Each structure stands twice: as C-alpha cells, then as structure tokens.
Amino acid sequence: MSNATRKVRAKAAPVRRPGGRTAEVSTRIFDTVIAALVRGGLADCTFQTIAAEAGVDRSTLYRRWPDRSALVLDAIAARVDADIALSDTDSLAGDLSYALNQLARFLRSPVGRAALGAAMEAPPGGAAEKFQRSLWDRRWSAIEVIFQRAVARGEISSAADSEAILGAAAGAMYFRLLVTGRPADSDWIKRVVAVLVRP
Incomplete structure (x- = not known):
C-alpha cells in the first residue's frame, strides 16, 4: 500500500466523539428539540417530529423520556449546562454576577426565550414535573459549589439559605x-448582587 493510499484512508476514518454513540445520539436529539422549540414552541416538539428530524426511532425517545415535556426539559437543561457557565472569581459577589450575566445573555437569545415559554407551558404534576425536579437537583449540585466556596472564605455562614439567595437573584x-x-444589564445585576451579598 502506498503512502498516498494510507493518507486517503486515514482521512476517511471516522472521528470518534467522547462519550461514544449514545452521547452523539443524545446531542443530535437535543439539537433537534431546540431547533423545533425555537421554530414553533412546544407544539412542534412531538415525538414523531423529533424522531424524524433527528433520524432516530420513536422507540428511542419513548425509552428515555416519559413524554415530550420531559424531553424538552432535558434538552433545555443540556443547553443551559452548555451556555450558562460558572466561574470562580474568588468572591461570592463576583461568582453571582458572572452567573447572572450568563443567565441574562441566555434569556435574551431565541433559545432562551423559547425555553422559557416551553417551561411555562409544561403541564403541572405528573412525570414531567418529577423529571424537572431531578434536572434541577443535577444543576443545583453544580451551582451549590459557589456557596460552598463562599462559606469556606467566610463570606457567608454555613447556615445561610443558599437556594433562597439564588432564587432571589x-x-x-x-x-x-x-x-x-x-434589559438586565451588568449595572442592574450589580445592584441586585449588592442587595443580596453584603460586604
């Protein structure tokens, strides 16, 4: 085999993504859901539509999500995890300001506006609500680190209600x-944080 042939075959070899096929399928499904959500809201996110546009069997969706609201919430959570970053700025005020600026940017985007609308449309109770709680628990485990660092620095008491602080923010x-x-610009966010986090 010539060197040229080896190079062509090397270029043609598929690139494996971290997480394997399952992660790749999940990403494709979530991207499809977000596109449908922006396009037509929750009404466009039927299992039939998502399966067809993502190139998967409907059975794949039924196995993983109890209904379309749960599917949409999971897709939104994945996008939030990717788009709303957290940072260690060495202060609670700085960490909160950074997170809130990220949240404001997300909510101004077409995806953020569509996500907010879908969350409001999701029916209360049932499987979707339980799914939403589990998603929040997962997200909170990442956010809570902000407050754990603040306790370690002596900025707040270990008895402080960190979830209430985040909820107010x-x-x-x-x-x-x-x-x-x-607009929730940086000046507004600075004012909010100043009220919640006393020096």
Whole structure:
C-alpha cells in the first residue's frame, strides 16, 4: 500500500466523539428539540417530529423520556449546562454576577426565550414535573459549589439559605426582563448582587 493510499484512508476514518454513540445520539436529539422549540414552541416538539428530524426511532425517545415535556426539559437543561457557565472569581459577589450575566445573555437569545415559554407551558404534576425536579437537583449540585466556596472564605455562614439567595437573584432577572421589559444589564445585576451579598 502506498503512502498516498494510507493518507486517503486515514482521512476517511471516522472521528470518534467522547462519550461514544449514545452521547452523539443524545446531542443530535437535543439539537433537534431546540431547533423545533425555537421554530414553533412546544407544539412542534412531538415525538414523531423529533424522531424524524433527528433520524432516530420513536422507540428511542419513548425509552428515555416519559413524554415530550420531559424531553424538552432535558434538552433545555443540556443547553443551559452548555451556555450558562460558572466561574470562580474568588468572591461570592463576583461568582453571582458572572452567573447572572450568563443567565441574562441566555434569556435574551431565541433559545432562551423559547425555553422559557416551553417551561411555562409544561403541564403541572405528573412525570414531567418529577423529571424537572431531578434536572434541577443535577444543576443545583453544580451551582451549590459557589456557596460552598463562599462559606469556606467566610463570606457567608454555613447556615445561610443558599437556594433562597439564588432564587432571589434569578427571580430579579425574570422580573427585570419579563415584568418591566427592561434589559438586565451588568449595572442592574450589580445592584441586585449588592442587595443580596453584603460586604
């Protein structure tokens, strides 16, 4: 075999992604869900539509998600994990400000607006609500590190209600964007953080 032939075959070899085929299929399904969500909201995210556009069998979806609301919530959670980064800035105020700026950017995007609408449309109770709780528990385990670092630095007490602090911070963002219709810019975020985190 010539060197030229070896090079052609090397170029043609498939590139394996980390996580294998399951991760690749999940990514394709989630990308399809997000595209459908932006295009037509929750109504466009039927199992039939997603399966056809993602190139998978509907049975694949039924095995992994109890209904379309759970599928959409999982896709949104994956996008949030990817798009809303956390950072260690050496202060609770800095960490919260960074996270809130990321959240504001996400909520201003077409994906963020569609995700918010879908979350509001999801029916209360049932399998989707349980699924949403499990997704939040997963996300909280990552966010809680911000407050654990703050306790270690002596910025807040170990008895502080960190979930309530985050809820107040995130709630202020939704109030600013959805109720007042004004931008949640860095100055606004600085004011919110100053109220919640006293020096």
